[in-house]
Amino acid sequence: MATGRTHRPATRSRGIPEATVARLPLYLRALTALSERSVPTVSSEELAAAAGVNSAKLRKDFSYLGSYGTRGVGYDVEYLVYQISRELGLTQDWPVVIVGIGNLGAALAGYGGFASRGFRVAALIDADPAMTGKPVAGIPVQHSDDLEKIIEEDGVSIGVIATPAGVAQQVCDRLVAAGVTSILNFAPTVLSVPDGVDVRKVDLSIELQILAFHEQRKAGEEAESEAAAVQAPPVPLGSAGEAPAKGTGRKGPDGDVPAVMPA
Amino acid sequence: MATGRTHRPATRSRGIPEATVARLPLYLRALTALSERSVPTVSSEELAAAAGVNSAKLRKDFSYLGSYGTRGVGYDVEYLVYQISRELGLTQDWPVVIVGIGNLGAALAGYGGFASRGFRVAALIDADPAMTGKPVAGIPVQHSDDLEKIIEEDGVSIGVIATPAGVAQQVCDRLVAAGVTSILNFAPTVLSVPDGVDVRKVDLSIELQILAFHEQRKAGEEAESEAAAVQAPPVPLGSAGEAPAKGTGRKGPDGDVPAVMPA
DNA sequence: CGGTGTGAAAACCTTCACAGCG
DNA sequence: CGCTGTGAAGGTTTTCACACCG
Numbered sequence: 001m002a003t004g005r006t007h008r009p010a011t012r013s014r015g016i017p018e019a020t021v022a023r024l025p026l027y028l029r030a031l032t033a034l035s036e037r038s039v040p041t042v043s044s045e046e047l048a049a050a051a052g053v054n055s056a057k058l059r060k061d062f063s064y065l066g067s068y069g070t071r072g073v074g075y076d077v078e079y080l081v082y083q084i085s086r087e088l089g090l091t092q093d094w095p096v097v098i099v100g101i102g103n104l105g106a107a108l109a110g111y112g113g114f115a116s117r118g119f120r121v122a123a124l125i126d127a128d129p130a131m132t133g134k135p136v137a138g139i140p141v142q143h144s145d146d147l148e149k150i151i152e153e154d155g156v157s158i159g160v161i162a163t164p165a166g167v168a169q170q171v172c173d174r175l176v177a178a179g180v181t182s183i184l185n186f187a188p189t190v191l192s193v194p195d196g197v198d199v200r201k202v203d204l205s206i207e208l209q210i211l212a213f214h215e216q217r218k219a220g221e222e223a224e225s226e227a228a229a230v231q232a233p234p235v236p237l238g239s240a241g242e243a244p245a246k247g248t249g250r251k252g253p254d255g256d257v258p259a260v261m262p263a
Numbered sequence: 264m265a266t267g268r269t270h271r272p273a274t275r276s277r278g279i280p281e282a283t284v285a286r287l288p289l290y291l292r293a294l295t296a297l298s299e300r301s302v303p304t305v306s307s308e309e310l311a312a313a314a315g316v317n318s319a320k321l322r323k324d325f326s327y328l329g330s331y332g333t334r335g336v337g338y339d340v341e342y343l344v345y346q347i348s349r350e351l352g353l354t355q356d357w358p359v360v361i362v363g364i365g366n367l368g369a370a371l372a373g374y375g376g377f378a379s380r381g382f383r384v385a386a387l388i389d390a391d392p393a394m395t396g397k398p399v400a401g402i403p404v405q406h407s408d409d410l411e412k413i414i415e416e417d418g419v420s421i422g423v424i425a426t427p428a429g430v431a432q433q434v435c436d437r438l439v440a441a442g443v444t445s446i447l448n449f450a451p452t453v454l455s456v457p458d459g460v461d462v463r464k465v466d467l468s469i470e471l472q473i474l475a476f477h478e479q480r481k482a483g484e485e486a487e488s489e490a491a492a493v494q495a496p497p498v499p500l501g502s503a504g505e506a507p508a509k510g511t512g513r514k515g516p517d518g519d520v521p522a523v524m525p526a
Numbered sequence: 527c528g529g530t531g532t533g534a535a536a537a538c539c540t541t542c543a544c545a546g547c548g
Numbered sequence: 549c550g551c552t553g554t555g556a557a558g559g560t561t562t563t564c565a566c567a568c569c570g
Contacts, residue, residue, distance in 0.1 A: 527570105528569105528570095529568105529569095529570095530567105530568090530569080530570100531566105531567090531568085531569100532565100532566090532567090532568100533564105533565100533566095533567095534563105534564085534565090535562105535563085535564075535565100536561105536562080536563070536564085537560105537561080537562070537563085538559100538560080538561070538562085539558105539559080539560075539561090540557100540558080540559070540560090541556105541557085541558075541559090542555105542556085542557075542558085543554100543555100543556090543557100544553105544554090544555095545552105545553095545554090545555100546551105546552090546553090546554105547550105547551095547552080547553095548549105548550095548551095548552095
């Protein structure tokens with residue numbers, strides 16, 4: 001998912017696997033909840049359940065951070081919260097800019113979990129002059145002409161792109177040129193960035209499509225055995241099939257199966 | 264990421280790796296763009312670039328679907344669009360309900376990429392009576408009392424949860440009880456669901472934390488060599504320590520390293 | 527005894543590199 | 549000749565299972 005560098009031959013040791021990094025926030029959330037309920041210690045089994053993973057994975061993950069547990073007892077909640085926060089870099093605060101204050105951008109600006117964990121919305125930026133000055137979630141929107149100035153003045157290194165897809169790459173380029181090195185992209189486009197810049201994307205439509213895939217499969221499962229009919233093997237028949245139509249459409253490559261390409 | 268089942272010992276063949284499934288939507292998007300520009304064929308190299316992956320991976324991915332390319336030429340764009348759509352189950356349309364019409368829910372309701380690829384917002388549901396009947400993105404909000412009725416009448420199998428974390432599990436339970444078998448969760452909670460139900464989550468805060476981790480590492484890289492000072496090894500000294508205190512910030516815990524657990 | 531920490535095995539995913547087809 | 553399709557190699561992640569410690 002992350003694009004830029006991420007490799008680096010591991011100078012000495014200090015190499016936490018990416019998969020583990022991606023789970024640390026989950027653990028942290030579960031631990032924070034425990035902490036709020038003043039639970040002093042927790043076992044890998046309990047914590048794993050709360051985080052929705054299995055305990056072997058959790059223990060292995062923690063083993064990359066160091067030996068922070070007590071055998072026969074479990075983990076000290078407060079202590080672990082602190083260690084994970086530190087590992088994730090959440091003991092410092094990260095100013096963040098959000099570019100593109102439409103529906104989504106506004107929702108993000110108002111998102112609580114944002115401020116809670118070390119992130120601070122340093123600025124909201126939009127290209128629409130009509131938005132300039134209007135407060136969204138208590139923060140006045142600034143015009144995108146000032147993007148570079150804002151980034152530099154505030155020392156922002158993380159940018160969130162919530163613009164339409166069409167302008168996302170331009171916005172990205174400007175952010176990067178101004179010094180941003182991590183980008184969270186909500187626009188449905190592939191961003192290209194120079195080495196050393198990380199991009200993560202969040203795409204509703206992709207998530208839904210993945211769900212649809214599994215959903216479809218569940219439906220097919222009922223009629224399971226060998227009835228290789230509607231959407232099965234990669235060669236035979238040449239029945240109907242009816243191709244797409246609208247958002248995509250054109251004629252309708254219909255012979256469905258290989259053999260010869262339509263067009 | 265997906266929670267529920269996903270395993271199943273692969274009854275016969277028909278096993279597209281999860282990682283591949285997760286990329287199909289990306290390919291589809293890139294292909295759709297090419298299709299709109301009336302590009303007839305594309306090579307694995309070109310398509311891979313457009314989708315932001317490398318070409319070997321793309322070819323391997325496609326090989327799980329079948330042999331849809333032409334050696335020496337490439338892939339027929341229209342044909343591939345259709346094959347991938349079919350594989351993902353996008354040739355049928357999927358009614359979707361969105362529960363929780365706050366800022367985020369409203370943004371999702373208005374999201375274009377939604378309707379475009381086979382998904383149809385069948386209903387918007389919110390617990391606030393003041394919202395009931397109010398149109399959001401052209402669709403009137405319905406009250407959550409009617410949740411079960413809506414799901415059943417429309418044959419909805421995909422639900423999107425955009426409620427506050429506190430009620431997400433209850434909403435999830437009701438959705439599942441009413442027949443939903445795929446859930447996209449935007450609330451920052453781990454949902455537990457019975458076997459056979461898929462959950463995917465989207466969590467802004469987690470994504471930001473992952474970025475922060477890499478960002479922090481970049482910063483540390485500048486002072487690289489062996490100056491094992493600030494955030495290094497897992498054993499020595501035993502200075503301050505000072506556990507955190509809720510929100511995040513407080514003093515400036517700096518003694519930093521382990522040795523003894525605070526608490 | 528109970529639960530962590532971890533080698534070793536298994537599963538999964540990516541990349542390489544090239545045979546083979548159009 | 550050019551590009552797909554794919555075995556095989558290499559890497560990463562997950563799971564197992566148990567030694568070891570409090």
